[in-house]
Amino acid sequence: MGEQPRPGRNVGRRSRSGYGDSTDDLAILLPQPSAALEGRAQPCRSEITDAPPALSAMDDRAAAVRRLIGRQPSGPGSISGLLERVCRAATAALSASGAGISVMTDDGTRGVSAASDPDSARMEDLQFVLGEGPCVEAFTSRRPVLVPDLADDRPTRWPFYSPAAQRDGLRAVFAFPLQIGGARLGVLDVFRTRSGALTDDELGDALTFADVTVAALLDRQERAGRGGTIDDLSLAVEHRAELFQAQGMVMVQLGLSLGAALARMRAYAYAENRSLDEVARDVVARQLHFEREAP
């Protein structure tokens, strides 16, 4: 073990792909490496406040993803309309040929789905028709399934899906479960007609798209039928032990599924104009209790 390992990436490198008019947001999506790390002077982003750099970078990433989604032409105000916009934004941001999202129940039953374009919709359907593929595997194994080259993968891994997908021109698939711990909502699939791995930045961005989609789905649950833009659904994605513990507690308090508990907590935080962190703290301190609704 004599080689010097590559330093951990807290911030990413600028992608080499070109982008259209969303360069500002995409520039934020690709945070600058720190000067010390890279040995080069980098411009400061003066709009960052006194928050520590890594946190700002991540919040900026989520905010940039939301803006990219918001900029997509809006179609139907339905869930699938929203998901379609996410797919199109992800396709652009990740240099993909397309993307698909399938909402699924915990037992793997497929519900609403959407895609960036008809070809990708077909690709998205294929895995469910065949009952196998990266999407299905990502959902059941609760982790991403990243396939940079379908042709190079074990032929027995998806014996039906792999050849069928390749016949249709697909070369790479990256599947990301839409989940928060035990609450599984579905999968986001990113498709490419060329082989090659996601860059570190693209990986971070794809995971952020998944995070934002999860939040949007949870909020949509609570506000079903009330419409609203993606900007309304913009409670930050939080990652604190207390929050997850509170989710478990609220699940039991409400006697509902974990996903429903998550949605209810977010709706409460939004309605009360409090952060999820604050709500979680109160729940864990047993100062806030969610009541079951009367039957």
Added chain:
Amino acid sequence: MTTVSADRLAAILVEVADTLVDEFDLVDFLHMLTDRAADLVGAAAVGLMLTDHRGRLEFMAGSNETVKLVELFQLQANEGPCLEAFQTARPVINVNLGAAADRWPRFAPHATAAGFQSVHAFPLRLRSQVIGALNVFGTTRGGDFDGMDVPIMQSLADIAAIGLLQERAVRRGEMLTEQLQGALNSRVVIEQAKGAVAQARGVTVEEAFAVIRGYARRHNRKLTDVAHALVTNPVVLAEVIMA
């Protein structure tokens, strides 16, 4: 100079090797490792953080998981010895927390308030990548731990990294990413499970963790599996809290 007992180190390595078989539970393994590491070098606490691939470090396991300590790790998502070790791929050694307020303006005061006086951090290295960091806290003011041996702690960090690979032969770099993301999600499930049991049984989240662990052990099931089952199936939750 080291006073790390060769016997105790050997015992840890045997325990690790024994655990790295097919059906081991990652979070349990990392907890065991941090616990033995703390014991080995006389540290007050040892904890482990992993990259989330979005630009943060997330807490994965610790020798003790009191709320205070976990908070101390969560602060290190953005600043602190773990982040430094992760970003530079080099160990951070013997830092006197009382004098570190400039270096880590949020982390250092919290750490001293929690009663710690010194800190070390070791990068978790796997092949050519750094995937996280191992953090060691001491209550010895500003210097070496008694019996502290840097290469040994680095080795334990490297062992922790190896434990993340649940298959012997990892051909693809993608697999590591998948493993890490899976591990981070498992951690979330465990926190959710702690909350559920705490609520259902009227105990603290720390006590809830012990209940879940005990159930997993008695039924010879993986900690993560039990946690996932009890947050998705009320019947399992009822079983776990009744035990």
